[in-house]
Amino acid sequence: MPYLLAFIKIAIIMAILSLLSIFGANWLVVHSTKDKLYNASNEIPHNKVGLLLGTGKVLSNGNTNLYYTYRIEAAVRLYKAQKVDYILVSGDNSRKTYDEPTTIKNDLIAKGIPADKIILDYAGFRTLDSVVRCKEIFGQSSITVISQQFHNERAIYLAQHNGITAVGYNAKDVSRRYGFKTKLRERLARVKMLLDVAFGKNPKFLGEPIEIK
Structure with missing residues (x-):
């Protein structure tokens, strides 16, 4: 019985600490951005460059991903308003059958963005x-992040801690x-991000610099 009570107390303490971490991380990110x-x-x-954060176009159930659709629309609006000169599409291409950046590029071109303005x-x-x-590969120290607000908040927080001046253009959110x-x-993800910042987490890949003229 004493062991059970001790276990329950530890579980309660861990649960409280976890909740404090979640709410604390969220408050910090929201209020600092x-x-x-x-x-x-x-x-x-x-800004010279708008950083369009990638996501999959199609959900696992076969439906179109609204996060994707609204980010494309936001990037097009921002470019046509002459608020960015280039759109840097950053996404996952970790396997041959999955290529977020190219899919996004094709859809941007279809909506009138010149191919030579998309990196x-x-x-x-x-x-x-x-x-x-x-910053490290494409040489940008001032950027406009394009995604939904919750995603922009986290991206801007990361930018601030990596010597990048960043603002966010909020794409339409979903229900x-x-x-x-x-x-x-x-x-x-916000809790994990704070841990990454604290421990100096680096990108999986870096590489040779690429100039955006």
Whole structure:
């Protein structure tokens, strides 16, 4: 019986610490990035490069991913408003049958973005990789991040801790029901991000610099 009570106490303490970590990480990210987020293209400052964070176009059930659709629309609006000169598409191309950057590029071109204004980063496996590589590989110290607000917040926080001046252009978000699981994962992702920052986590791949002229 004493062992059971001790186990219950430890479990309760761990649960409380986990909740504090989740809520604390979320508060820190939200409050440190709130003045860097924009919903209107006419209000956001100009940057040479817009960093479009990739995601899959099609969900596992075969439906179109609305996060993907809305990010494409946001990138097109921002470019046509002349708020970015280039769109750096950063996504996952970890296997031959999965290529986020090229898929996104094709859809951007279909919506009128010139091909020579689109740069692809095939090693954007995580948000951390995308942000850090934007500086270390593509030489950008001031960027506009393009994604949904919750994703922009985390990306901007990472940028701030890697010597990058960043603002975020918020793509349209999805409904609460549609994005419920994603928002839950985001809370855990913020805790992991703070650990990555604390321990100096690096991207999976770096490589030779690529100049965006």
